[in-house]
Structures are given as structure tokens and as C-alpha cells.
Amino acid sequence: MLAKRIQPMVFQARRYYVELMFQVMGRALQAVSEVDENVQNEARALPDGFLFEMMVMPDGSRLIVEHTGQGRFHYHGNTAPRPVDLSIQFKHIAHAFLVLSFQEKTSVAFANDRMLVDGDISYAVRMTRVLNRLESFILPKLIAQRAVKEYPADLRLPKKLISAARIYLKVATNFVETARA
Amino acid sequence: MTNKYYEFFCPVKVIAGKAALEHIPYELTGMGAKRPMIVTDKGVRAAGLLEPVIAACEESGLEITTIYDDVPPDSSTTVVRDIAGIYRQEKCDSIIAIGGGSAIDTGKAVNILVSEGGDDIAKYSGAGVLKHPLKPFFVVPTTAGTGSEVTSVAVITDENKGVKLPFTSSFLLPNAAIIDPRMTLTLPPHITAATAMDAMTHATEAFTCMAKNPLSDAYATAAIKKVSQSLLKVMDNPKDSDGRLELAQASTMAGIAFSNSMVGLVHALGHATGAICHLPHGLCMSLYLPYVLEYNLETIREPLGELLLHLEGPEVFAATPASRRAEASISAIRKLRDALYKRCQLPRTLKETGKVTENQLDHIAEMALDDGSIMFNPKEVSLDDARAVLRRAWA
Numbered sequence: 001m002l003a004k005r006i007q008p009m010v011f012q013a014r015r016y017y018v019e020l021m022f023q024v025m026g027r028a029l030q031a032v033s034e035v036d037e038n039v040q041n042e043a044r045a046l047p048d049g050f051l052f053e054m055m056v057m058p059d060g061s062r063l064i065v066e067h068t069g070q071g072r073f074h075y076h077g078n079t080a081p082r083p084v085d086l087s088i089q090f091k092h093i094a095h096a097f098l099v100l101s102f103q104e105k106t107s108v109a110f111a112n113d114r115m116l117v118d119g120d121i122s123y124a125v126r127m128t129r130v131l132n133r134l135e136s137f138i139l140p141k142l143i144a145q146r147a148v149k150e151y152p153a154d155l156r157l158p159k160k161l162i163s164a165a166r167i168y169l170k171v172a173t174n175f176v177e178t179a180r181a
Numbered sequence: 182m183t184n185k186y187y188e189f190f191c192p193v194k195v196i197a198g199k200a201a202l203e204h205i206p207y208e209l210t211g212m213g214a215k216r217p218m219i220v221t222d223k224g225v226r227a228a229g230l231l232e233p234v235i236a237a238c239e240e241s242g243l244e245i246t247t248i249y250d251d252v253p254p255d256s257s258t259t260v261v262r263d264i265a266g267i268y269r270q271e272k273c274d275s276i277i278a279i280g281g282g283s284a285i286d287t288g289k290a291v292n293i294l295v296s297e298g299g300d301d302i303a304k305y306s307g308a309g310v311l312k313h314p315l316k317p318f319f320v321v322p323t324t325a326g327t328g329s330e331v332t333s334v335a336v337i338t339d340e341n342k343g344v345k346l347p348f349t350s351s352f353l354l355p356n357a358a359i360i361d362p363r364m365t366l367t368l369p370p371h372i373t374a375a376t377a378m379d380a381m382t383h384a385t386e387a388f389t390c391m392a393k394n395p396l397s398d399a400y401a402t403a404a405i406k407k408v409s410q411s412l413l414k415v416m417d418n419p420k421d422s423d424g425r426l427e428l429a430q431a432s433t434m435a436g437i438a439f440s441n442s443m444v445g446l447v448h449a450l451g452h453a454t455g456a457i458c459h460l461p462h463g464l465c466m467s468l469y470l471p472y473v474l475e476y477n478l479e480t481i482r483e484p485l486g487e488l489l490l491h492l493e494g495p496e497v498f499a500a501t502p503a504s505r506r507a508e509a510s511i512s513a514i515r516k517l518r519d520a521l522y523k524r525c526q527l528p529r530t531l532k533e534t535g536k537v538t539e540n541q542l543d544h545i546a547e548m549a550l551d552d553g554s555i556m557f558n559p560k561e562v563s564l565d566d567a568r569a570v571l572r573r574a575w576a
């Protein structure tokens with residue numbers, strides 16, 4: 001409570017940013033699964049109707065996508081039609097912010113105990129690769145290198161995504177600056 | 182890196198050394214336990230390893246209430262349910278797991294059922310499901326390798342569904358691990374070698390993978406030093422109980438290291454190979470270790486170079502130019518493997534195992550890519566990369 005009185009603006013901004021990035025990632029996952037063969041191949045190994053969730057503990061923002069078959073993802077917003085199969089949970093919104101503002105790689109966040117996996121680990125490994133691929137899609141190369149362990153050599157950006165990424169990136173850098181100040 | 186963050190946790194009391202087993206009754210009564218159940222396997226019983234434990238307890242007036250000695254190498258949900266049934270029937274109040282990875286994992290799973298209630302262990306599968314401490318639980322490892330006595334994980338096979346259920350909770354950690362050199366004294370040479378190399382791999386991967394941290398580093402380097410100094414001595418003189426104790430401690434230390442900083446590609450490949458070709462885990466570790474280090478080399482040059490000090494000692498370390506130390510570390514591990522091959526034919530390549538065929542490599546690669554350990558490998562691994570490492574490890 002005390003913290004809230006001291007820095008209300010930063011906290012609100014961070015929450016808003018995390019929510020926004022979840023929306024961005026949800027939509028981007030769906031979009032990328034329509035154009036990128038690599039993502040499709042990864043996703044194909046998931047069962048049809050597989051529900052994936054990323055959320056902030058204890059009950060904060062979340063993003064839910066479904067594998068609808070043939071490697072395609074469908075973004076469900078923040079509500080799941082049924083219990084999810086795999087959940088990646090950030091322990092605190094601050095950790096979600098670190099990852100979603102690309103200051104900490106997803107794999108590093110796992111290594112640093114920032115988040116928990118609830119569900120089959122092999123699916124979590126697969127989704128991490130999909131997220132890495134996604135991050136390299138929606139971000140310019142320089143920032144993506146910070147977000148993923150290795151920037152894929154075979155990445156060709158569909159035009160639509162590039163322009164989208166630029167907009168979101170602007171939002172992102174603004175927030176990073178606000179939060180750091 | 183100012184962003185560096187880590188967690189380190191190991192609340193297990195380690196009771197190690199000569200006559201360590203004799204501390205079990207004191208530890209049990211200290212936790213108010215009067216009716217312990219032993220969970221073990223036939224091999225342990227046949228090797229006569231239960232006697233010193235039972236004798237130690239009886240001398241202190243503590244009866245072992247019941248013994249379950251039929252844990253299979255790959256424990257299942259049915260076995261866990263059966264043991265929990267006996268525990269309840271005999272009104273036990275604590276568990277002593279004696280054995281290798283499987284007996285220890287079974288003990289952990291039984292402890293969930295008898296503490297939380299019910300017959301369906303699958304219900305508790307996953308991370309963070311348990312919210313309360315469990316019954317008093319003690320572990321006496323009889324192999325020096327897995328490190329299961331200090332990990333918060335158990336894996337149990339669900340026979341009906343044909344899947345392996347993982348259980349993760351810090352409540353699975355035993356109250357104490359009892360490391361007594363008597364328990365590993367009769368371990369046959371090839372198992373001694375393979376399990377020690379498992380410990381070596383735990384420590385090496387803990388020290389070179391993404392979640393490394395200063396505390397786990399300390400345990401990892403100490404473990405590597407102990408294995409390097411004692412393994413061949415024990416191979417040449419199996420009754421060397423000081424050497425046995427060193428290896429057993431190394432295994433526990435490596436376990437503490439990797440349970441706090443995870444493992445990487447060696448384990449991902451090893452898990453897949455174990456599942457497909459039914460090769461023992463330690464053997465796979467020994468086999469893949471140098472090939473994976475070579476694959477990761479440019480990403481881990483610095484930490485791997487540091488390991489030379491613990492692998493070969495200060496003289497070799499000082500005599501090796503800093504720029505060559507990482508390669509020298511790999512050579513030291515290869516040298517150790519050659520020495521083990523000479524003594525007990527511990528395979529160095531997939532071909533030497535005689536149990537892997539070349540057309541299985543793709544399947545192994547695919548499966549390794551789905552293994553959780555691959556997440557913490559310092560270098561991103563693609564399917565082609567995994568295939569390439571396997572081809573190098575072939576012959």
C-alpha cells in the first residue's frame with residue numbers, strides 16, 4: 001500500500017504496458033503462425049485445441065492462445081474457453097515487465113527463476129522457441145538480439161509485421177524510460 | 182551484468198562421513214518419528230546395505246516398522262500407491278529411502294500421498310502444487326551420482342497413460358541426506374564410473390549453463406575437484422573408503438549445484454538417448470559431455486577455462502595460457518574418459534555402446550529438443566545443431 005502512494009504513476013504505467021504487450025504478443029502469435037513456416041512447424045507438435053497461457057501472478061494480466069491445428073494459433077484475449085494446458089506464470093509484474101520490455105531474455109528469465117511453468121515441460125520448451133521466434137519478428141534486430149539467445153539467420157520480415165512492430169516499439173521504449181526514471 | 186539475479190536454496194541437512202548411518206535414529210526421534218518405513222529396491226537389499234541401517238536403529242531402540250524393497254528401476258504410480266497403502270496400514274510416521282534415483286524419487290512421491298492423502302499421485306503432479314511440509318523424510322543414497330537426495334524433483338511413470346509425471350516442490354526435499362561410505366563400497370566398477378561422470382556432468386553443466394550463480398559455482402567446482410582427484414583412485418582400489426566418501430560427497434555437492442542452476446544440452450541428449458535406446462543415464466552423460474562442451478565452446482570459453490584448475494590442479498592450470506584453458510578442460514575430461522574406458526569399457530561414443538543405431542540419431546535429436554534442460558543451455562540449439570553433435574558423438 002505504501003509503495004502505491006510513493007510511485008503510483010510508474011506502477012500504473014508498468015501494468016498498462018504489460019497488458020498492452022500481452023495483447024501485442026497474442027495478436028502477433030496469431031499473425032506469425034499464419035506466415036512463418038518455422039513457427040508452424042513448432043506449433044504442429046502441439047495437440048489441436050491446446051491452450052497456452054502467459055500470466056502475471058497472482059491473478060494479473062494474461063494472454064491466451066489456442067493451437068487450432070496445422071500450426072496455427074488463435075488469440076483468445078485474456079479469457080480461456082476452458083482450463084489451459086500450459087501456463088507460464090511470472091512471479092511478479094516487475095518480472096513480466098523485464099521480459100516484455102525485452103530487458104531480459106525469456107530463457108534468462110526462466111534461468112533466473114522469474115517465472116514458473118505449470119504443465120508439460122516439453123510444451124513449455126516449444127513455446128519458448130515460438131516466443132523467441134516471435135520476438136525476433138516483432139522487434140528490430142538490435143533489440144531482438146537482447147530478447148532471444150540467438151537471432152535467427154533465416155528471418156524475413158513480412159511487411160505488415162514490421163510496421164506494426166515499429167509502433168509497438170515506440171510504446172515500449174517510452175515505457176522503459178518512464179519506468180527507469 | 183547489473184541485471185544479474187539468482188536464487189539458491191538447499192535446506193537439506195547433510196550428514197556425511199564415517200558412521201553417518203548411526204545418526205539416523207537421533208535424527209528421526211528429533212523429529213518425533215517413531216515408526217519409520219524403509220523404501221528401497223531388491224539390489225540394495227541383496228547387497229546387504231540394509232543391515233547397517235537396521236542395526237544402527239535397533240541399537241538405539243528404534244524399530245524399523247516396515248520395509249518395502251520392490252521399487253523397480255522406473256518407478257510407477259501403481260508402485261507409489263501400493264507403498265502408501267502399506268505405510269498407512271502399518272501406521273508409519275516417516276520414510277527412509279535407501280537406493281539410487283528411483284528409490285529416492287519413489288520415496289518422495291510416497292511422502293506426498295501419505296502426507297496429503299488420497300491414492301492418486303497424478304493429482305499432485307506439476308510445480309508448486311504442494312503447500313505444506315510433508316512427513317519426516319530421510320535419504321540414504323547408494324550410488325554416487327544422481328544427487329536426488331538434494332533435489333526438489335521426482336519423476337514417476339504413469340503406466341496407464343504412458344507418460345512421465347514430474348513433481349516439483351521444495352517440500353520434496355528430504356530433511357536429511359545421510360552419506361556413508363559403507364553404502365557405496367560395493368558399487369561395481371562400471372556403475373561407479375558412470376554415476377561419478379553423472380556428478381561430473383551435473384557440476385560442469387551447472388558451472389557453464391545459463392542459471393549459474395556464485396553459490397552454485399562454489400559447489401560445482403568443489404565437486405569437480407573431488408571427482409577428478411578420486412574417481413580413478415577408487416576405480417583402481419574399490420575398497421578405498423576415503424575415496425568412496427569423496428565421490429559420494431561430490432555427488433551431493435554437484436546435486437546442490439545443479440538443482441539451483443540447472444543443466445543443459447548434455448542432459449537433454451542424455452534423457453532422449455535413455456528413453457529411446459535404454460542406456461543408463463550416467464553412461465550417456467559421460468558420452469556426450471565433451472561433444473557438448475565443444476559445441477558450446479565459444480559461449481562458455483571463460484567459465485570452462487576456469488574449470489581447468491579444478492580438473493587438473495594448479496600446476497597444469499598455471500602452465501596453460503589463458504587462451505587455451507577451455508580446450509585443455511575438454512582434453513582433461515576426454516583423458517578421464519579414456520582412463521575409464523581402459524578400466525571398465527565405459528563407452529566414449531554412441532558406436533561403442535553397441536546399443537544405438539545410426540538411424541536413431543534423428544529421433545534422439547528431435548526428442549532432445551523437447552527436453553526441459555535444453556532451455557538452460559547457454560547456446561540456442563536447433564534441430565540441425567543437435568544432429569551435428571550426435572554425429573560427432575557417433576564414432
Ligand SMILES: [Fe+2]
Pocket residue numbers: 327379382383448462466
Ligand atoms: Fe544427471
